[in-house]
Amino acid sequence: MSKGDRHGSLSVPLRLISDGQLAWSATVPASALLDPESRDVLRIADVEVPLDSDVDVAVALELIGGGLSVAGEVTAAWRGPCARCWLLLDGEVRTAVREVFTSEPREGEQYRLGPEYADLTPMVREAVLLELPIEAIRCPHPEPCPNLPAELAEASEEASEGGSAELADPRWEALEALEALRGRTDETS
């Protein structure tokens, strides 16, 4: 199996781990991440992961004493309303994961490793949920937002004249954090 293979499943057969290591890349629909019991959509407040959007996972698996270490990156799409005009905005989360899978996981710290497969689904679901924007999302329109009904726009303009600092777009913050992370990695390599 070549390193570039992209799979359609988050269930990794342990027999493929040769020399104690395996690179696993997969693209699955967000619907594959639903909790099998609650079937809850991936949502934090008004922001959710569209069920038909793709979730990309690229991880390195490594056998360690008593289990499996899984480290890499998860990317998913989100959709949520602008806090000013309710225009639906699309964004992307990209987050690093580093977790341990064992046959007897410590609750809340590790994930369960099956006898034949490592199911990455719960790890990916939690990583995406943790990374969804929780601050007010804002469309890139200048104040007052052109999508805002006129009466609300006036109120919004008055509020912004108070000299309050413009709320940073959480997506930019995430990007900056990622770039800072990349910068650190580059320095150490």
Ligand SMILES: [Zn+2]
């Ligand atoms: Zn807006």
